[in-house]
Amino acid sequence: MDTIELQRITRIENDNWWYRERRKILSAELRRFGAPGTAVDIGAASGAGCRVLAEHGWHATGIDLSPAAVALARAHGVEAYEGDARYLPLPPCEYDLALALDVLEHIEDDARAAAEIARVLRPGGTALVSVPCDMALWSAHDVALGRVRRYTRRGLVELVEGAGLVLEAVWSRGVLLRPLLRGLRHRTARCEDLAPLHPLANEVLRRSAALERRLPVRGWPGVWLFARARRPG
Incomplete structure (x- = not known):
């Protein structure tokens, strides 16, 4: 992640509908644990994920390839280190928990990164991964974000299981927004995820995400995929 991209993310992540939704998803997953433990956030950027972990009582460490990201995370009180996924x-x-949220799609050798996630987990530890899905949605938007692929559900499952992890769940997000986002991203090279949204548009997207949480659509095609897996113990 370059410095300009990092600055853009930092500017929007508190209010942007998707970053807020991702924090809600992480909080919901953390409630599955009986007690907090140790966690690592791979691709931590400004440390937002680590701050969510800390709010739930976890001891969190952030890892990012960017020295600027590490410096920013530390400025926010996050224990962070420079490192390649x-x-x-x-x-x-x-670690009891390893996060890789919107990270693996940026890495050519994603199998090695997945194997590293498995390596640092304790037996019985959990991995939570999110990736953009479906190459049919590929557009200039993905290029602007520095992605090298989008994933199929099967491809994500094979990646996780190929690392030696036991898959517990895989589900879609952005199901309700898929038709809209597909149309927008195939018509423009603008990188919407890193640009401030009009407050009304942001609120509509936030409400759509909140509605989706209440609907049984986790198995339908969406814009993102999430996977939860554990290291055999």
């Missing part, structure tokens, strides 16, 4: 500067079997 393919070669994490972390000991094995150390």
Whole structure:
């Protein structure tokens, strides 16, 4: 992540509908645990994920390839270190939870990054991964964000299981928004996720995401995929 992209994310992430929704998803997943433990957020950027973890009582460490991201996360009080997701500067079997939210799609050798996630988890530890889905949605938007792929559900499952993790759940998000976003992103090169939205548009998208949480559409085609898996213990 370059400095300009990082600055854009930092500027919008408090209010942007998708970053808010992703924090809600993480909070919901954390409630599955009986007690907090140790966690690593791979691709931590400004440390927003680590701050959510800390709010739930977790001891969180952030890892990011960008020195600017690490400096910004530390400025926000996050324990953060520079590191490549393919070669994490972390000991094995150390963490109860590993996050890789919107990270793997940026890495050519995503299998190695997935194997590193498995390596740093304790036996019985959990991985939570999110990726953009479906190459049919590929557009200039993905290029602007530096992605190298979008995933099919099967492709994400194979990646997770190929790392030696046991898949517990895989589900879609952005189901209700898929037709709209597909049309917008195929008509423009503008990188919507990093541009401030009009408050009305942001509120409409937020309400759509909130409605989707109440509907049984997790198995339908969406814009993002989430997977939860554990290291065998």
